[in-house]
Amino acid sequence: MISEQSWADARVLWDYHQMHHELRPCSVAIGLGSHDLGVADTAADLYKRGMAPLIVFTGATSPTTRERMPRGEAVHYRERALELGVPASAVFVEPEARNTGENIRFSRALLGSTGVDVTSALLVSKPYEQRRAYGTARILWPDVEFVSASTEKTLGEYVRDIGDARMVLDMLVGALQRILIYPELGFMIRQDVPIGVEVAYERLCVQGFTSRLMK
Incomplete structure (x- = not known):
């Protein structure tokens, strides 16, 4: 749940x-x-x-x-x-x-x-x-x-279409991690990450939505 x-x-x-x-x-x-x-x-x-x-x-x-x-x-x-x-x-x-x-x-x-x-x-x-x-x-x-x-959908609509809520949340978390760390590796430009986004990301990590995180 x-x-x-x-x-x-x-x-x-x-x-x-x-x-x-x-x-x-x-x-x-x-x-x-x-x-x-x-x-x-x-x-x-x-x-x-x-x-x-x-x-x-x-x-x-x-x-x-x-x-x-x-x-x-x-x-x-x-x-x-x-x-x-x-x-x-x-x-x-x-x-x-x-x-x-x-x-x-x-x-x-x-x-x-x-x-x-x-x-x-x-x-x-x-x-x-x-x-x-x-x-x-x-x-x-x-x-x-x-x-x-992209396709214009809400998160709820997208999850219903994909049929796997945990996978979608794991993907959201994994994509955010890469935005945070890839600029240091030269893989992408640096982009501002508001503090509220970082807090939400950290809470989701604590809740175990981590399967798409890089080690």
Whole structure:
């Protein structure tokens, strides 16, 4: 049973992890691989709304996705986008990336090799990965303007759709830890973390939502 305090703390992290960017047309949409097919849905919707003329789906597999997406995250995302009416000519697949840094680096290399001029990119991720992805992209591809995008849902709606509350809370905590420690390692830009967010994170750690923490 997850306590009311833990739910309240999770909502604090949920809101912080989202960048609240205003969407605008960009050179490309980059869909970051994960267990959540909602990323593909959002990327397809952005394409159909004229927000990007091209989509890159990036991602191999992970312990979380190996059974759900045996052909690889990017491949499953592409299949989903085609089902939703995106033409195959508008979708590139980068099937090797196994972390956020590789998502950005490999997508950059793929787009460079095909001659696509990228000045801006819609960075499409799970809602609670927006800030981590943005911070990573800014340090690895600094000359591109990134706009964060995700499925618009509340924490409660997202948990119901995923069907595993503890996994989602563990993910929220793990993403926040990386925002705290990755700048020191050179993996992402430094971002302000309000004291209330740190307190919520620490309480969730004490309550055992730690499976996604780095050792």
